[in-house]
Amino acid sequence: MKGRNRIQWYSVALLAFCLTACQVKRPKDVLPDAKMENVLYDYHIAKAMGEEVPYNESYKRLLYIESVFKKHGITQANFDSSMVWFARNPEVLTKIYEKINLRLKAERDGINHLIAIRDNKPKESLPGDSIDVWAWQHIYQLTGMPLDNKLIFNLPSDTNFHARDTLQWKVRFRFYNGTPDSLYAPLMAMKIRYENDSIINNLLKIKETGVKTISLFADTLGKIKEVSGFIYYPMQKTSQPLLIDHISLMRYHATDSIAHAAKDSVQENTDKLEMENIKQEPVEMRSVDMIEQDNGTNLRRENLRPRPTLRNTDKPIRQLDPK
Numbered sequence: 201m202k203g204r205n206r207i208q209w210y211s212v213a214l215l216a217f218c219l220t221a222c223q224v225k226r227p228k229d230v231l232p233d234a235k236m237e238n239v240l241y242d243y244h245i246a247k248a249m250g251e252e253v254p255y256n257e258s259y260k261r262l263l264y265i266e267s268v269f270k271k272h273g274i275t276q277a278n279f280d281s282s283m284v285w286f287a288r289n290p291e292v293l294t295k296i297y298e299k300i301n302l303r304l305k306a307e308r309d310g311i312n313h314l315i316a317i318r319d320n321k322p323k324e325s326l327p328g329d330s331i332d333v334w335a336w337q338h339i340y341q342l343t344g345m346p347l348d349n350k351l352i353f354n355l356p357s358d359t360n361f362h363a364r365d366t367l368q369w370k371v372r373f374r375f376y377n378g379t380p381d382s383l384y385a386p387l388m389a390m391k392i393r394y395e396n397d398s399i400i401n402n403l404l405k406i407k408e409t410g411v412k413t414i415s416l417f418a419d420t421l422g423k424i425k426e427v428s429g430f431i432y433y434p435m436q437k438t439s440q441p442l443l444i445d446h447i448s449l450m451r452y453h454a455t456d457s458i459a460h461a462a463k464d465s466v467q468e469n470t471d472k473l474e475m476e477n478i479k480q481e482p483v484e485m486r487s488v489d490m491i492e493q494d495n496g497t498n499l500r501r502e503n504l505r506p507r508p509t510l511r512n513t514d515k516p517i518r519q520l521d522p523k
Contacts, residue, residue: 231282237296242268324358329453339445342433354428361424364454366417372446390414390429394421
């Protein structure tokens with residue numbers, strides 16, 4: 201019995217010795233993982249900054265690197281010797297760089313968000329085949345009064361927009377006190393401008409409560425430059441607020457099924473508008489593409505022929521404030 205216990209004790213001791221022997225020995229002058237992560241994070245930012253320095257000011261690149269070593273209380277020799285050891289132990293270095301990449305990505309997203317706020321533009325949209333790129337709040341109330349009678353958006357494209365993308369703007373309209381007279385019905389319009397300055401657009405007159413959709417796409421016009429649109433609610437004979445909610449702006453990357461579905465949707469909306477225009481006499485339709493003083497108000501107006509198109513204008517559209 202004692203012999204068996206002695207054998208077990210020797211086995212445990214041998215196993216412990218083997219585990220200790222297999223561990224990677226780290227010299228005392230090699231930086232710990234956590235500190236090396238912080239040093240490499242600042243080091244790569246300094247290197248990136250140095251690449252932007254003009255050739256005649258190349259000395260600043262060295263100053264950037266030296267500032268990193270000074271910040272962390274190390275020398276170039278400490279850094280170099282540590283990098284030699286980490287290079288010989290790639291599994292440790294790989295884990296460090298995984299953490300660094302996450303930090304750099306978070307930093308980049310934060311910077312992009314600040315730039316978007318500065319330029320009054322939404323930040324870059326998410327990648328994916330079916331993404332809601334609406335960057336503002338999802339519920340508004342319009343009263344028809346000046347300065348409270350329109351919703352305008354302008355969304356510049358980014359690297360996640362592709363040629364032949366379909367944009368589908370969907371909004372739910374809710375009238376509090378019945379439906380408005382057709383003369384004072386809200387207008388919903390959207391257009392896509394491409395990099396070659398081609399434009400496709402559509403316009404709907406909203407006559408009843410419910411979800412309304414505009415879908416636009418083009419197969420041959422190339423890259424999208426920007427997507428814009430508006431909802432305009434004329435002043436009513438009697439006070440009748442309009443609630444618009446459940447707002448989404450879906451971007452679909454082109455596939456045959458989606459493209460044909462979008463095309464059918466656009467054609468259906470166009471056919472409905474044409475039938476309405478045939479049945480109704482021409483009326484004054486108020487748009488938001490031009491500014492004209494009208495009885496002391498700042499209402500933007502333009503006489504349009506009753507057809508489902510927007511006016512092509514190079515004047516900038518006031519954008520919504522991003523989140």
